[in-house]
Every structure is written in structure tokens, then in C-alpha cells.
Amino acid sequence: QTEDKSVIIIGSGLSGYAAARRLIENGFTDIKILEALDRTGGRIYSVPFSDGFVDLGAQWCHGQTGNIIYEMTSPHFAFGSTPFETVDPYFRFSDGSLPEQDIYVKLYGEGYKIIHSIDRVTTPNVPFGDLFMQKFNAVLATTTYQNINPEVVKYVKAELVKNVMGFFGANSWNDISPKVNNEEEKAGGDQHCTWKKQGFQTFINYLTKKSPNPSENLNIDAKVILNKKVTNIQYNKDDAAGQVTVNCADGTSYTATHVIVTPSLGYLKAHYKTLFTPALSGPKAVEIESRGVGNLGKFFMKFATPFWVLDNEPFLGIEGMWLDADKQAAIADGREWLLGIVAVYGVESFPDLLEVFLAGDYVGTFENTDTEKVIADITWWLEKFAPYMKPVPRPLAVARTKWMTHEFFLGSYSYPSMAEEQNNVRTSDLAAPIINIDEKPILLFAGEATDSKFPSMAHGAVNSGFRAATEIIEYYQA
Ligand SMILES: Cc1cc2nc3c(=O)[nH]c(=O)nc-3n(C[C@H](O)[C@H](O)[C@H](O)COP(=O)(O)OP(=O)(O)OC[C@H]3O[C@@H](n4cnc5c(N)ncnc54)[C@H](O)[C@@H]3O)c2cc1C
Numbered sequence: 001q002t003e004d005k006s007v008i009i010i011g012s013g014l015s016g017y018a019a020a021r022r023l024i025e026n027g028f029t030d031i032k033i034l035e036a037l038d039r040t041g042g043r044i045y046s047v048p049f050s051d052g053f054v055d056l057g058a059q060w061c062h063g064q065t066g067n068i069i070y071e072m073t074s075p076h077f078a079f080g081s082t083p084f085e086t087v088d089p090y091f092r093f094s095d096g097s098l099p100e101q102d103i104y105v106k107l108y109g110e111g112y113k114i115i116h117s118i119d120r121v122t123t124p125n126v127p128f129g130d131l132f133m134q135k136f137n138a139v140l141a142t143t144t145y146q147n148i149n150p151e152v153v154k155y156v157k158a159e160l161v162k163n164v165m166g167f168f169g170a171n172s173w174n175d176i177s178p179k180v181n182n183e184e185e186k187a188g189g190d191q192h193c194t195w196k197k198q199g200f201q202t203f204i205n206y207l208t209k210k211s212p213n214p215s216e217n218l219n220i221d222a223k224v225i226l227n228k229k230v231t232n233i234q235y236n237k238d239d240a241a242g243q244v245t246v247n248c249a250d251g252t253s254y255t256a257t258h259v260i261v262t263p264s265l266g267y268l269k270a271h272y273k274t275l276f277t278p279a280l281s282g283p284k285a286v287e288i289e290s291r292g293v294g295n296l297g298k299f300f301m302k303f304a305t306p307f308w309v310l311d312n313e314p315f316l317g318i319e320g321m322w323l324d325a326d327k328q329a330a331i332a333d334g335r336e337w338l339l340g341i342v343a344v345y346g347v348e349s350f351p352d353l354l355e356v357f358l359a360g361d362y363v364g365t366f367e368n369t370d371t372e373k374v375i376a377d378i379t380w381w382l383e384k385f386a387p388y389m390k391p392v393p394r395p396l397a398v399a400r401t402k403w404m405t406h407e408f409f410l411g412s413y414s415y416p417s418m419a420e421e422q423n424n425v426r427t428s429d430l431a432a433p434i435i436n437i438d439e440k441p442i443l444l445f446a447g448e449a450t451d452s453k454f455p456s457m458a459h460g461a462v463n464s465g466f467r468a469a470t471e472i473i474e475y476y477q478a
Pocket of ligand 1: 016034037043059060061228231263403408409412413448457
């Protein structure tokens with residue numbers, strides 16, 4: 001009797017697709033991918049905009065060497081690059097005044113160096129923000145900065161906090177564990193490779209094909225069943241021959257020998273107590289509770305002309321620094337979600353677009369604000385911080401994100417948290433497969449929040465899918 005090697009993958013994001021690819025390449029044929037949405041890709045979501053595609057989900061390929069996405073794609077595709085390392089943003093105050101850029105750029109650069117050098121090995125159990133401030137204060141005590149205006153320090157620090165939040169999406173930088181810099185890795189090379197006008201969806205093309213040659217298509221899309229919201233996964237560790245049953249909201253159910261679970265950590269936090277029968281327990285449940293989920297928002301605007309460019313200078317973006325009175329005015333006027341803006345950037349390859357970046361709790365308010373008001377409030381923001389742009393024309397088109405309040409994501413991506421430190425749990429606790437009495441992995445876990453090298457990021461999601469598939473493949477090889 002031949003063994004039943006059937007696999008159900010829950011979720012058609014990068015991790016689900018990567019798992020399917022590795023299984024198909026290893027001779028597995030009975031594979032189903034159940035996807036709750038009416039589209040595939042999950043947090044890869046490239047939408048037609050202007051004369052190309054913009055990304056509502058992942059936008060950059062962070063790193064080149066050691067980044068599976070870059071390595072699989074670069075033989076066939078010439079990436080672009082956003083010049084975060086070479087072009088400085090404009091620092092501007094909310095009353096439209098322009099501070100002396102040099103000192104802001106210099107101190108901001110010192111802060112960034114610290115952000116990348118923070119590690120918890122020498123200072124365990126100190127939150128990211130506190131560690132940062134210890135080191136930042138040490139820099140400020142050096143002769144170079146001893147006469148610096150405290151106002152400059154105050155505003156640069158506020159920008160750095162916003163940027164850390166923008167990177168992690170976290171609501172407070174003291175929720176973040178500094179382990180990110182020594183347990184997780186960073187792929188080498190350019191950290192902001194772009195997909196030019198094509199969008200991150202380009203990568204899914206390469207992930208689902210053996211090569212760019214259409215005859216080598218692995219036909220992974222044919223294995224996806226859309227609009228299948230999984231509501232319960234039933235498994236029995238004590239039944240060696242038993243199958244896992246996956247029940248869906250539409251009343252259908254599916255069975256397979258192995259089930260790979262990929263929904264986001266935000267989704268698992270909200271549903272893990274009822275999604276699994278028996279319920280998940282032990283370090284896996286503690287890790288789901290402990291790891292952080294951040295929030296990011298984006299708002300793309302298309303205009304007829306790039307009125308934000310001054311004297312043909314390269315434009316990276318505007319870091320807006322709130323003066324207290326303006327902050328209070330924004331709150332009193334019902335525009336407080338604008339306080340969640342990290343920066344307003346230009347978009348590489350799209351000279352006609354501006355992109356507003358938001359982080360933290362205000363993302364939820366942004367997502368619940370209607371588009372007309374968002375346009376009006378951003379126009380107010382631009383005219384306040386950058387009066388040289390006045391009058392800001394109405395955008396010809398806009399595109400916006402919804403991740404924090406979306407029922408199948410409930411956040412942008414995971415981040416290392418102080419709660420993980422305190423409870424001594426790791427992404428590997430969520431990743432560990434559940435095996436039955438026969439040592440067979442019956443329930444497997446993939447997704448960015450299960451990767452130990454590059455969690456949070458798209459390439460971590462891909463690696464996690466490969467890892468979960470390999471756990472199944474190796475079981476049959478043993
Ligand atoms: C705004 C934003 C910006 C980002 N920027 C970057 C970036 O620039 N670079 C980078 O590397 N990464 C970035 N990321 C992170 C990156 O997008 C993710 O790490 C990666 O796409 C996650 O893939 P995944 O397979 O783990 O999860 P997902 O893509 O979330 O896939 C999980 C799938 O499961 C489905 N699902 C959920 N619940 C159910 C259910 N009950 N039943 C059936 N299906 C279900 C979901 O619909 C989804 O399709 C960003 C993410 C966001 C949101």
C-alpha cells in the first residue's frame with residue numbers, strides 16, 4: 001500500500017507558495033492551498049497604479065547576498081534602488097520653517113548607527129528604546145555635540161523614534177527587544193532594492209515557475225482554492241494513521257496527512273484558541289501571545305507633476321517634525337491620525353507619485369478614515385510642513401492600505417518583543433511541527449513569524465515555507 005502524502009497548505013502568501021514549490025519539486029502531487037481571500041499573495045499585494053504597479057504590502061527586497069528573493073530573481077530581473085543611504089530626507093517643521101539641515105542630518109546619522117549597533121548580549125533584558133537612549137546620550141556627551149541646542153536633540157530623537165516604529169511597526173520602542181540585531185540576520189548589500197514599475201508580484205512569478213520559461217511552470221496556482229476561510233483544524237497525535245481535518249466557514253471540510261499553517265501572527269493571536277482542536281499549548285501558545293505584531297500604513301498619491309522637487313534636486317522625502325502647538329491643533333481639528341505619519345516619500349521609478357508612510361496605533365484610525373478626509377488631511381499636512389508646495393493640487397488617483405483592521409491579517413508583520421524575552425520564547429517555538437506517535441509531522445507552521453533568521457520580512461516568509469516543506473520531505477526520507 002502506498003503512503004498517503006497529501007498536504008493542505010492554509011494561506012497563499014509567500015510562505016504557502018514556497019512550501020508548495022518545494023513539495024512539488026520533491027514529487028508531492030496531492031497538494032491543496034486553501035486561501036480565505038479572493039486573491040492570492042497575502043501580504044504581497046501589487047495593484048495597478050499610474051503606469052505600473054505599486055505595493056500595498058511588501059515593497060522592498062531588503063538585501064542581496066543571503067536573500068533568497070534577490071538570489072532567485074536577480075538572474076532574470078534588474079532591480080532598482082531607493083537611495084535611502086545616499087540622499088538625505090528634508091527635515092521640516094510643522095510651521096513650515098526649515099531647520100539647518102546639516103546638524104539634523106548628522107545627528108540623525110549618529111542615531112541610525114546606534115540603531116544598527118544595539119545588541120542585547122551585553123545588556124540583556126533592556127528594551128530597545130532604553131538601550132538606544134543610553135548610547136545616544138553617550139554620543140551627545142562627546143565634544144562634538146557638547147554645545148548642541150537641546151531643541152535639535154529633542155526633534156531628532158522624535159524622528160528616530162518614528163523611524164524605529166516605522167521599521168518595526170511597533171507602538172512603542174520599549175516593546176521591542178534588541179535581540180533583532182544579534183539573533184536575526186541581515187542579508188548583505190542594498191537594503192532597498194525595488195521592483196521598479198513591476199511590483200513585488202514579480203517574485204511570485206519566479207517562485208511559481210522553475211524558470212522564466214513558461215513551459216517550466218509548476219502550476220502552483222492551479223492548487224489554490226480561493227474564498228476558503230479555515231475555521232478549525234482537527235488533529236490527533238495518538239492516531240498514527242489518522243488524517244488532519246480542516247473545516248471551512250462555508251461548511252466544507254478537507255483532510256490530509258499533513259497541514260501547513262501560514263496565517264499571520266496577528267490572525268493567530270486572535271484565533272489560535274479556537275482554530276485548533278485540541279488547542280495549542282505550551283511554548284507555542286506562549287510565543288503566539290508574546291511576539292509583537294506591528295502596524296504600517298501607506299497612502300499613494302498620483303499627481304500630474306512632481307511639484308515637490310526643488311531645483312531638480314534628488315528628492316527622498318520629507319521628515320515632518322511637529323511643533324507642540326501644531327500637534328495640539330491637529331488633535332483639536334480631528335486630524336490626529338496625521339501624527340502617525342513617519343515620512344512622506346517619493347517613489348522610485350515613479351516621478352509622479354508621493355507615498356505617505358504611517359506606523360503604530362494611528363494606522364487603525366487612518367484605515368477607518370474615509371478617503372476624501374484622508375486626502376484633505378494630507379493636503380493640510382503637506383501645505384503646513386512644506387509651504388513651498390502650496391497650493392497642493394488634488395491627487396489624480398490614490399491607493400491605500402488596510403492591514404491592521406483586515407480580518408485576515410490584523411497587523412503588518414511581527415517584531416521581536418520584550419514579552420518574548422521575559423517568557424523565554426522564540427520564533428522557533430511557533431515553527432516547531434506537531435508530530436504524532438509515529439514521529440510524523442502532521443501539523444506544520446510557516447510564515448514570516450516562524451523564521452529565525454529573517455522574521456518579519458518577505459525573504460523570511462519564503463525560507464519558512466521551504467523549511468516546513470523540508471520537514472515533511474525529510475520524514476519520508478528517514
Ligand atoms: C505594509 C507592509 C509592508 C511590508 N514591507 C515589506 C518590505 O518592504 N520588505 C519585506 O521583505 N517585507 C515587507 N513586509 C512583510 C512581508 O510582506 C511579509 O513578511 C510576507 O509577505 C508574509 O508572508 P506570509 O506567507 O508569512 O504571510 P501572508 O502573506 O499573510 O500569507 C498568509 C495567507 O493566509 C491567508 N489566511 C489568513 N487566515 C486564513 C484562514 N483562516 N483561512 C485561509 N486562509 C487564511 C491570508 O489571506 C494570506 O493570504 C511588509 C508587510 C506589510 C503588511
